[in-house]
Amino acid sequence: MRRKGFLVSVWPWRALLHALTTPLVAAVAAAPLAPVGVLWAAAVVKVVRGEAVSGVVPVAALLLGAALAAALPVLSAPVAWAERWRLVLLGDERLAAVRPAPGLGAWVRSRYLTAAAWRETGYAVLLALAGTGLGGVLLLAGGVPLAMLLAPLLVTPDSPLVVLGWRAVTPADGLWFTAAGIALVPVLAYAVGLLGAGHLLVGRALLRGDEALRAELAEVAGSRARLVDRFDAERRRIERDLHDGAQERLVGLTLRLGLAKAELPENEDVAAAHDQAKRLMVELRELVRGIHPAVLTDRGLGAALAELADRSVVPVVLRAHLPTRPPAHLESVAYFVVAEAVANAVKHSGAGEVLVRAGIEGGGVVVEVRDDGRGGADPAAGSGLTGLADRVAVVGGRLSLSSPAGGPTVLRATLPLSG
Incomplete structure (x- = not known):
């Protein structure tokens, strides 16, 4: 028509x-x-x-x-x-x-x-x-x-x-x-x-026929997975560009301002510029980590989670057992699940301690984040859990949340190594 x-x-x-x-x-x-x-x-x-x-x-x-x-x-x-x-x-x-x-x-x-x-x-x-x-x-x-x-x-x-x-x-x-x-x-x-x-x-x-429907479903799933892979590759490229380019130049600028501050100790403008450059460098470093931490690419999920735990303002107990490195796309999904869960615990739950577990169980990568906060987490309240569920689903995984009122909140992601 x-x-x-x-x-x-x-x-x-x-x-x-x-x-x-x-x-x-x-x-x-x-x-x-x-x-x-x-x-x-x-x-x-x-x-x-x-x-x-x-x-x-x-x-x-x-x-x-x-x-x-x-x-x-x-x-x-x-x-x-x-x-x-x-x-x-x-x-x-x-x-x-x-x-x-x-x-x-x-x-x-x-x-x-x-x-x-x-x-x-x-x-x-x-x-x-x-x-x-x-x-x-x-x-x-x-x-x-x-x-x-x-x-x-x-x-x-x-x-x-x-x-x-x-x-x-x-x-x-x-x-x-x-x-x-x-x-x-x-x-x-x-x-x-x-x-x-x-x-x-x-x-x-x-x-x-069912075969045609399954083929269409497989094509849609494959297309989503390819989009996520390209998205992750682009995140890594941006992280490298910022780390090797803007961040290095900012470090050089901070050092020069530090030398100028030492030579001109009474110059308030130089001191203010030096302090601002240091704050900007910290913010840029956090931005780079949020895009795709370099340690995740270089040393794997265990090291990236350890660094994440060290940076958290709430004490994080990490129990990671990863004898072999999972595929890069699964490491990325697992890392951001933990990062989002820890961030939610810090911002919303009032938790005093967070427990993070990571390992290989039953042919899949399993990460679990448990906090002792007030509970009552709502995926529809804009906490980023819906986006995490979509990201986990793309790789064929499952995301489960238990958060009764009064706590504890437990977020668990299972990511299959095959499929």
Whole structure:
């Protein structure tokens, strides 16, 4: 529908072909219901005529209906197969189907035990109910413009043409019908296109196999992981640039101001500039550590956590056992989980002591931060916990928080080494 030049392209014809074949496929999908319909119709006719209805007929209809309902997951498979090919007419790639293990038994089990098979069953039922009525709608919607286009050939004085209350008696009158029919062609083309677009949306939702959904999910997860890797690489680059560039120049400036202060001890401006340079150097050092501490890259997670504990204004007890270095991206996530948790303990909990544990457990990196503060931490209160949860989820990990009122608060992150 959004394609440029839709009306003069092949897409209205493809959508029309799809719409014309829909009632045929719907009739095939509804065919298994025909015996049940015949039995119930026969019973209704007898009731209307005042004849007695044998109890065998309703019972047979119910039993046959139950059997067909039980077989629907199997019967819907060929309908779903055909529909996947028909959706190609609408410009979509052929959707991936359910792929069970080899063997008839495995295939039958998959028709009853997989969500994708039940989605196909729902699609087949929906097609049987809605698609059969589509034939009449198409006959009316397409027949009227077609009759109007051919009006000069169809009308005669003995058999006038009446369409939507308009009457044509002569071929000259039919020309007005033809003009109106030409005006209706674009409307019909867009209507068929909209019908096809709706059918395509339903097909994509119900006929996409679990493998396709898992592939999309894996692609999204991989894309998020690649973004995080690039983000971490950019953080490390900024840290190196600041450490090797601006920070070194600031250290040199501070030393020169210190020498000037020694030579001019009574000059208050020089002394103030020296003090300001020292404060700025401290702030820049903290900024660099917050972006990506160099010790994390050079010496690993254990050393970075030890430095973090030494800098904390609240006493931090560190118990780290990391016999081997985890991957760099896991070290980064683990470090910032601990850093955020310690910062929250300092700012919000009123803790007197923080305990940090880090190690390898069960095939993953586990970090845990426990404080003896007042508790009651709320992830929705802007404490950075939501961002940490997103960061942990990107690497396939889990973040858990326990913070009852009165404490203690325990934040635990588990980051898998594989996957």
